[in-house]
Amino acid sequence: MVRPPQNEKPAIKKGPWSYEEDKKLTAYINKYGIWNWSQMPKFAGLSRSGKSCRLRWMNYLRPDVKLGNFTKEEDDIIIDMHEKLGGRWSAIAKQLPGRTDNEIKNHWHTRLKKRILVNNNSSVNPSSTKTKASESETSIHCEQAIQENSHGDFGVVIGGSTELNTSLSDMMGDSYHIFWKQPFLMENLSVENQQSEYAHSQFDTSLWSQGPMSPSSSSFINDVYSDILYNIV
DNA sequence: AAGTTATGCAACCGCTATTCG
DNA sequence: ACGAATAGCGGTTGCATAACT
Known part of the structure; x- marks a missing residue:
């Protein structure tokens, strides 16, 4: 041997x-x-x-x-592009300067996918008020994050x-x-x-x-x- | 307070596309 | 034209931490 x-x-x-x-x-x-x-x-x-x-x-x-919280505009672009392109993350990333395919992919799987599911469910079952409330809460948090980001406290941009x-x-x-x-x-x-x-x-x-x-x-x-x-x- | 489960995300893996000699 | 090397992509995994019981 x-x-x-x-x-x-x-x-x-x-x-x-x-x-x-x-x-x-x-x-x-x-x-x-x-x-x-x-x-x-x-x-x-x-x-x-x-x-x-x-x-x-x-x-x-x-x-x-560009690291940190996604803005509502970015979310919208991702959702829209994902509808058109599916999981072509690098193509989607090209529409969002500073965002990487990996980050977008993670963001999709951890947040956006669920949000869309919730949206679909709530449109099927409009009585789901709690869902809508938490949705708008999420949106508020997002807005806050954007604001705080602009102050440079977090929401990181290299x-x-x-x-x-x-x-x-x-x-x-x-x-x-x-x-x-x-x-x-x-x-x-x-x-x-x-x-x-x-x-x-x-x-x-x-x-x-x-x-x-x-x-x-x-x-x-x-x-x-x-x-x-x-x-x- | 401790244990368990869920969540978010960085990094890996395997595959395909492209480049180069 | 071909094969090897390299770059790039997308799916998946594993870990740290937060949330829950």
């Missing part, structure tokens, strides 16, 4: 992402862009699959991702509030989309010929504090930014 080679590949970590992992991935992508998901984790110092990194970035870490939805790509301009030809290790970030001005020209930290962020809180983003500057300067 030949013992299969061990430790040929580093163990792929699964489960929830830690703060440190988020920092690493965000810092790496902010610095080098997305050049190859399957290779990136290795160079970013992450024990994750490329697939997992892509998902984490696309759904939560991307600067233009990279700014809805009004200040300045995406990282906007901040960085064309350089954000530059795809590097060679991989880069996070450990090699201290690039002598890159000036801090370069970094400042791409990031405006004041924008990070324009809205709360979760799980990537504003302090987290600031940490990432500090790390990048620290390594560059």
Whole structure:
């Protein structure tokens, strides 16, 4: 019997992402862009699959991702689009800038589907006043949430509030989309010929504090930014 | 207060589509 | 034209927490 080679590949970590992992991935992508998901984790110092990194970035870490409560308008769009397209979540997500297919899918399965069922039932049985009362209650809560969101207390928007939805790509301009030809290790970030001005020209930290962020809180983003500057300067 | 059940959501899995050599 | 690698999509699962008994 030949013992299969061990430790040929580093163990792929699964489960929830830690703060440190988020920092690493965000810092790496902010610095080098997305050049190859399957290779990136290795160079970013992450024990994750490329697939997992892509998902984490696309759904939560991307600067233009809008997290938090859905507005009534968004709900209406989702319901309408779902009627037309069914479970084509990515197509539906295209109609809702900042929302991800995964988030929309979860929102549908946990809230909207039930609401539609309730609506259908109440239209079949109009005497169901309690249902209607709770419906309007839900609607009020939704309105409140929207208002509170606009104050930045919760209802999270990464990279700014809805009004200040300045995406990282906007901040960085064309350089954000530059795809590097060679991989880069996070450990090699201290690039002598890159000036801090370069970094400042791409990031405006004041924008990070324009809205709360979760799980990537504003302090987290600031940490990432500090790390990048620290390594560059 | 403790145990149980329901809910919400992040993340995984498997499959298909697309790209590239 | 073909096969491998990679990206993307949608269904599903598992865990944390809230709500209920």
